[in-house]
Amino acid sequence: MKKELLKIGYNSKIALQENLSEKVKNKVLNDYFLLIKKNKTKIIISNKKDINFAIKKGIKNNLIERLKLDEKKIDQILFSIKKIIKLKDPCNKVLETWKRPNGLKISRVSIPLGVMGVIYESRPNVTCDVSSLCFKSGNAVILRGGSEAINTNKILSDLFRKSLEKNNINKNYVQFINSKNRGFVDLMLSKMQNYIDVIVPRGGKTLVQKVQKLSKIPVIGHLEGICHTYIDNEANMKIASNIIFNSKMRNTAICGATETFLIHEKISQNNINFIFKKLYDNKCKLIGDTKFKKKFKGKVKLAKNKDWITEYLSPTVSIKTVKNIDEAIIHINKFGTMHTDSIITKNNKKAKIFFTKVKSSIAMHNTSTQFADGGEFGFGGEVGISTNKLPPRGPVGLNQLVSYKYEIKSNGAIRN
Incomplete structure (x- = not known):
């Protein structure tokens, strides 16, 4: 299990080495849009398998409602992807520049966060939103969805990987852990700090508490919404x-x-x-x-x-x-x-x-x-809502999935 997960992490790092233009990213997202539209029936059939499993497992009705995908919810997913396509790529943008008396020309430039590890429950739309937002912002993502939604999550992530392959891009920008074994979650949190840069938990209080307690990787998220x-x-x-x-x-x-x-x-x-x-x-x-x-x-x-x-x-x-x-x-x-x-x-x-x-x-x-929703804020969607005091705070959308670095130029300046 550990070897399998380390391989996934390594593959994510390799995928990140590709430098993609906004035009290419949007082409991938548009192809993903078309693949979901074409495969609506297959997605709904996979989702029905998950719903039947959830009912047998005795999962609460409100969680089953979150799990359910129908024509209307798939149309909402498609709408979100279209909104993300229309948003500007936040990567490699000069955020601020200034000159110093010492001859330095300093620029603050946006960069991707790296590899996102997203652990979530029930909602299959998270697979689409997170994959689209992470890819557009230049990040790779490792998805670990709940066992109750494994069939729906797999087909949605497979369609994204198919879109990447169609455009001759490393399909490991998006990877889905296709296993119900909860041990993968523990390993993601405790053994993947050399491969995953940020963890995002999306789910109930028990899941988020576990992530906050065990993670050796920085966490973006919230415990509860009171x-x-x-x-x-x-x-x-x-x-x-x-x-x-x-x-x-x-x-x-x-x-x-x-x-x-x-x-x-x-x-x-x-x-x-x-x-x-x-x-x-x-x-x-x-x-x-x-x-x-x-x-x-x-x-x-x-x-x-x-x-x-x-x-x-x-x-x-x-x-x-x-x-x-x-x-x-x-x-x-x-x-x-x-x-x-x-x-x-x-x-x-x-x-x-x-x-x-x-x-x-x-x-x-x-x-x-x-x-309180990234889509309503005009972010195209969200990977989650953060209540951390350090940024990002609130809905974490496209522009919140980047960090920055300083680029400094001079004509041979040396410090006295």
Whole structure:
């Protein structure tokens, strides 16, 4: 197993030696687009095998929903590839230049990160998004998907490799570990530091914790998405009602779904019932503190401390009453995961305070947290969302998959 993985790592490093133009990269991506389009039926058949396996294995419904690929989801994948093609190649760009009195001419130039190791669960679209983004940004990628999606991931990665071969490019720019053996993950994290430059985990809390604990390689990612939406007493209640519903119920299984709503204590009972009615009517379970429980006319389960640190990933939310914006910010910084947090208010000064004081990698004003997505940011997609304090932060798209180096020229300058 170790020999096999080291060979994969070596192959990635060899592939990186090819210097590809933006035109060539886009040709590969366009051919990949056409191959997916041509093989839709085969992809869906492979996906059905994975779904049947997941059902037999007793995997939760929200994870099966992430795993599922149909015509609509494949069209979304194709749309993402087209967006990535339209984006400018971020590699080998002069980011900044300056001259020094000592005669040095200094340039800061973008370069690829190198070999990306991506460990992910359930979502086959990650195979396409990550392969396309890494290739366009000049990086090689080693993919290790979950056992529940192995058939879908294999056909999608094979199609990318077919596109590379068609264009006479080393197919090992993209490699997929075609094994359900979890030992490969441990080896990737502990024995591949000479071959993999960055690890990106995409999955549940258990997976990310394991990666963060075992990895000897730098990690880009986030542990959980405990996102908050604070409804201020100066909020437009119609806007609040729409955002509350969308930020939770558009897709309850994504990391950008709001898990806790914080409401200003001065919001009236009528307005509280108005803004949470749509959630309640659509079978969302409400878990609230005593103040909210007294004001809301529907069924509310009394919240416990554990609810403020729970990522439900289901039609369930916790709701807490706060005295003011300061208390809301304190709660977010204490219980949040620096993912995405939003404020609903007509007061721009309060919004500015919120932006300045929350520690989130993404802060929003009068906006649904469901927009925490690289595609929505115009990045063409994302390899994940990073809550690290060091960059990159937030959605990691094409322009975040590069580093830089300094290029220095002079006419024979020597230092005194």
